[in-house]
Structures are given as structure tokens and as C-alpha cells.
Amino acid sequence: MPPLRVVVDPNVLISFLIGKRIKALQPLFYDKRFVIIMDDLLLDELDQVARRPKFRKYFPVKEVDELVYVIELNSERHAAATKIEPVSRDAADDYLLSLCKRTKAHVLLTGDDDLLVLEKHGRTRIMNARTFVDEHLK
Numbered sequence: 001m002p003p004l005r006v007v008v009d010p011n012v013l014i015s016f017l018i019g020k021r022i023k024a025l026q027p028l029f030y031d032k033r034f035v036i037i038m039d040d041l042l043l044d045e046l047d048q049v050a051r052r053p054k055f056r057k058y059f060p061v062k063e064v065d066e067l068v069y070v071i072e073l074n075s076e077r078h079a080a081a082t083k084i085e086p087v088s089r090d091a092a093d094d095y096l097l098s099l100c101k102r103t104k105a106h107v108l109l110t111g112d113d114d115l116l117v118l119e120k121h122g123r124t125r126i127m128n129a130r131t132f133v134d135e136h137l138k
Contacts, residue, residue, distance in 0.1 A: 009110035036075040100124040
């Protein structure tokens with residue numbers, strides 16, 4: 001069976017840094033059953049948001065660097081889209097949907113209600129972390 005191709009929204013990655021419950025996603029980064037799909041827009045958003053001062057009380061910047069390093073080592077990197085089609089209710093999220101479509105991702109893992117409400121985008125299923133863990137990591 002081919003690996004499940006997964007795009008992970010930066011909001012899930014920030015939650016991963018903050019919370020203990022979301023640590024259940026850790027195998028996603030090392031398990032050969034999954035391919036993490038990333039592009040520069042996604043990594044830039046993660047890096048910029050995670051370094052905001054409001055997050056210092058939850059995790060040190062060193063943990064951001066470590067997560068970005070793990071992702072870079074264990075992901076399939078793609079060039080950022082030059083043209084992004086408007087699809088969702090929040091245009092800032094459309095780059096994730098574009099990445100899913102361009103890379104034939106099976107899953108978009110997100111905590112964003114503007115994306116979760118779509119449920120699917122082309123062949124990509126949109127789901128939250130809890131559902132993903134229950135279906136793929138237990």
C-alpha cells in the first residue's frame with residue numbers, strides 16, 4: 001500500500017508544540033506509512049507564527065527550530081504556488097488547498113474551521129488531529 005500523503009496546517013504544528021494531547025501525532029513524522037508534504041509558504045508561516053512572543057510561555061524558540069528541522073528532514077518539499085485559486089471562506093488558507101491539489105495529498109490535517117467545513121477538496125480529505133489519530137495512529 002502506498003504511503004498516505006499528508007499536508008499539515010501550521011495551526012496543527014503550533015498545537016503540537018503547545019499541547020500534550022497532540023503529541024500523539026509524533027509518529028506522523030517518522031512512520032513510513034506517511035509522507036508529509038510541505039512547501040515554503042507553509043514552513044514560512046509555521047516559523048513566523050511560532051516565533052511570536054505570545055507563544056514563549058508555551059515553548060522555547062529552540063523547539064520551533066527542532067520541529068522545523070525534523071519536518072525538513074522527513075518531508076517531501078515542493079515549490080510554493082505562484083498562482084493560488086480562491087476556494088475557501090478565508091483566502092489566507094487557500095495556499096494549503098492549492099498545495100494539496102498540486103501534490104495529490106490524501107489528507108489535509110487542520111484545526112481551522114474554515115477548512116474543516118469543506119470536508120474534502122478534490123481527492124483530499126480534510127480532517128482534524130483527533131480524527132487522524134483515531135483513524136491512522138491507533
